[in-house]
Amino acid sequence: MIEPPADDATGLGRGVREVEHTADVGLAISGATLEQLFHRAALGLARLMRGDARPAGARGATGPVHAAESAQVTRSVALAAESSDLLLARWLGELLYLDEVDGFVYEGAEFAVLDEGRLEATVRGRIDLEAPMCQLKGVTYHGLSLGRGEEGWEARVIFDI
Amino acid sequence: MRVEGLVYADSRLMEDIGGDEAIRQVANVACLPGIVGRSIGMPDIHWGYGFAIGGVAAFDPDEGGVVSPGGVGYDINCGVRLLRSEITVDEMGPRLKRLMNQIMRDVPAGVGASYRSSALGTPAVREVLTRGAAWAVDQGYGTADDLDHIESGGMLEAADADAVSDRAVKRGRPQVGTVGSGNHFIEIGYVEEIYDTKAAERLGLHPQTVTVFIHSGSRGLGHQVCTDYLDVMLAAATAYGIDLPDRQLACAPLTSPEARSYLGAMYAAGNYAFANRQVMSHRVREAFSRIFERPWEDLGLRLVYDVAHNNAKWETHQVEGRERRLCVHRKGATRAFPPGHPDVPAAYRDIGQPVLIPGDMARYSYVLVGTEGAYAETFGSTCHGAGRRMSRRKAKKSVRGRDLKREFRELGIEVRASSFATVAEEIPEAYKDVAEVVDVVDRAGIGRKVARLKPLGVLKG
Numbered sequence: 302m303i304e305p306p307a308d309d310a311t312g313l314g315r316g317v318r319e320v321e322h323t324a325d326v327g328l329a330i331s332g333a334t335l336e337q338l339f340h341r342a343a344l345g346l347a348r349l350m351r352g353d354a355r356p357a358g359a360r361g362a363t364g365p366v367h368a369a370e371s372a373q374v375t376r377s378v379a380l381a382a383e384s385s386d387l388l389l390a391r392w393l394g395e396l397l398y399l400d401e402v403d404g405f406v407y408e409g410a411e412f413a414v415l416d417e418g419r420l421e422a423t424v425r426g427r428i429d430l431e432a433p434m435c436q437l438k439g440v441t442y443h444g445l446s447l448g449r450g451e452e453g454w455e456a457r458v459i460f461d462i
Numbered sequence: 463m464r465v466e467g468l469v470y471a472d473s474r475l476m477e478d479i480g481g482d483e484a485i486r487q488v489a490n491v492a493c494l495p496g497i498v499g500r501s502i503g504m505p506d507i508h509w510g511y512g513f514a515i516g517g518v519a520a521f522d523p524d525e526g527g528v529v530s531p532g533g534v535g536y537d538i539n540c541g542v543r544l545l546r547s548e549i550t551v552d553e554m555g556p557r558l559k560r561l562m563n564q565i566m567r568d569v570p571a572g573v574g575a576s577y578r579s580s581a582l583g584t585p586a587v588r589e590v591l592t593r594g595a596a597w598a599v600d601q602g603y604g605t606a607d608d609l610d611h612i613e614s615g616g617m618l619e620a621a622d623a624d625a626v627s628d629r630a631v632k633r634g635r636p637q638v639g640t641v642g643s644g645n646h647f648i649e650i651g652y653v654e655e656i657y658d659t660k661a662a663e664r665l666g667l668h669p670q671t672v673t674v675f676i677h678s679g680s681r682g683l684g685h686q687v688c689t690d691y692l693d694v695m696l697a698a699a700t701a702y703g704i705d706l707p708d709r710q711l712a713c714a715p716l717t718s719p720e721a722r723s724y725l726g727a728m729y730a731a732g733n734y735a736f737a738n739r740q741v742m743s744h745r746v747r748e749a750f751s752r753i754f755e756r757p758w759e760d761l762g763l764r765l766v767y768d769v770a771h772n773n774a775k776w777e778t779h780q781v782e783g784r785e786r787r788l789c790v791h792r793k794g795a796t797r798a799f800p801p802g803h804p805d806v807p808a809a810y811r812d813i814g815q816p817v818l819i820p821g822d823m824a825r826y827s828y829v830l831v832g833t834e835g836a837y838a839e840t841f842g843s844t845c846h847g848a849g850r851r852m853s854r855r856k857a858k859k860s861v862r863g864r865d866l867k868r869e870f871r872e873l874g875i876e877v878r879a880s881s882f883a884t885v886a887e888e889i890p891e892a893y894k895d896v897a898e899v900v901d902v903v904d905r906a907g908i909g910r911k912v913a914r915l916k917p918l919g920v921l922k923g
Contacts, residue, residue, distance in 0.1 A: 321855065323851070324515055325510075432643075432880050432881070433643075439685045444511075
């Protein structure tokens with residue numbers, strides 16, 4: 302799943318915006334396809350935790366750059382869930398886990414399988430052992446949603462911080 | 463709703479509380495099976511996930527009562543401990559900056575590269591999960607006397623290390639003795655005002671003497687336990703036919719194997735949190751020793767108490783005229799047992815259990831004691847802090863263009879942080895005024911004020 306770098310107001314990537322929550326942090330994500338939504342959500346999570354790591358030229362503005370030059374690595378991910386929104390939560394939970402234990406920062410994925418109950422993907426990313434800007438504790442099921450909307454697929458997810 | 467909801471607040475605090483989803487969350491909890499008494503919100507209540515932060519609820523296993531990871535939270539047994547000292551504010555004086563730098567060096571934030579090399583082996587983590595703060599004392603982090611000044615003696619005996627996943631253990635290996643990020647902190651302060659001389663004397667708090675708050679929890683290990691069991695509980699809720707108003711309230715009957723397994727894992731994570739705070743205390747004491755060039759014992763750096771905020775514990779309470787064994791969930795709430803309760807340490811039994819209420823980074827914090835009122839009305843519980851009133855996003859937005867470092871310097875507060883982005887999210891105005899919160903608690907009789915502390919230096923993860 303590759304999208305051209307795009308300037309966006311939020312710094313969380315195209316199709317991702319932060320939603321208001323008193324104590325925690327929420328993301329609203331949209332995508333034309335389920336794959337695009339899962340990719341954008343993962344990128345949004347990575348940027349929430351690590352900041353915008355795209356090369357300075359692509360960002361068009363100054364911002365933190367975390368070891369963007371490090372070599373890309375891959376991980377295999379296989380998940381199942383009873384519904385697509387729970388699958389999204391587990392996907393993000395898996396990426397949160399990989400960041401914490403390995404410093405693996407998501408950059409992209411090739412989805413071999415992605416339907417409303419199953420995901421198999423090879424994820425690409427970089428290793429960044431520096432402290433994340435924002436350490437998230439978990440992906441909550443509170444207010445979690447994923448469904449078809451005006452722009453294809455739309456989702457909401459709240460992270461405990 | 464199966465029971466009433468009750469939120470402790472005055473009209474001023476209701477302006478902050480009414481604006482988000484917290485009240486609805488109190489109502490959601492009131493719908494869960496086997497809840498007894500009331501679904502309670504403390505005056506520092508705010509929108510959480512599942513339970514509100516500042517929520518208390520008790521469940522009776524004999525009435526189909528449940529346990530829910532959403533009533534405990536991701537940061538299992540997150541809590542705060544207070545150390546007191548004989549050092550006066552004047553003696554601290556110019557040493558404060560050096561002390562803050564030393565603590566910054568000695569207590570890892572626990573994220574990033576630098577701490578990974580000191581990871582514990584898996585067998586050691588399993589021992590932490592079983593023995594909690596006692597493990598830390600055995601390793602030379604503190605003294606046996608410390609254990610007498612920790613809720614539950616720093617060790618939850620019903621812990622089941624085998625119920626904790628390998629993933630959780632892997633997350634926990636490098637993080638024992640680390641602060642973490644978010645609202646966790648180490649704060650050097652001093653006793654600014656005393657409200658109850660007898661209780662303050664018993665706690666060892668003297669005017670103008672230096673104190674240390676340490677706020678952290680079970681780190682990635684606890685987060686993973688919650689994540690793992692949320693899915694177990696979601697399946698269990700379906701299997702046991704429990705209708706959930708919010709999936710984060712996924713739960714299982716207390717008598718079920720799923721509940722037993724979660725409780726064992728949750729208590730194990732609780733022990734990890736106790737050990738984590740114990741190791742950090744030791745490192746803070748060593749930092750004091752180095753800067754003051756005296757053993758920490760000579761500085762009187764004694765543990766006052768360690769309380770937990772996020773757990774579900776088996777306790778006996780009077781409900782509807784009879785004693786019942788209940789599972790009391792406290793999510794962002796503090797146990798506040800009254801004088802004479804056998805679970806209050808012997809040294810404090812005549813004054814009640816110490817309750818530690820940190821405020822924001824700049825204003826003040828409070829020390830209270832538990833009361834009969836809390837025991838009768840709130841399952842022996844009270845508030846846990848100031849409570850957020852502004853989202854992190856709004857807080858960050860509000861500091862644009864401001865020189866936060868200078869602002870804190872002008873307030874006389876030394877701030878150290880791995881990232882100033884965290885400080886921006888934690889600015890004082892992002893929180894309610896903890897004095898208002900504590901006043902409500904004191905007036906309602908669910909806690910009694912003993913002393914107010916003022917920050918001198920704050921280290922954020």
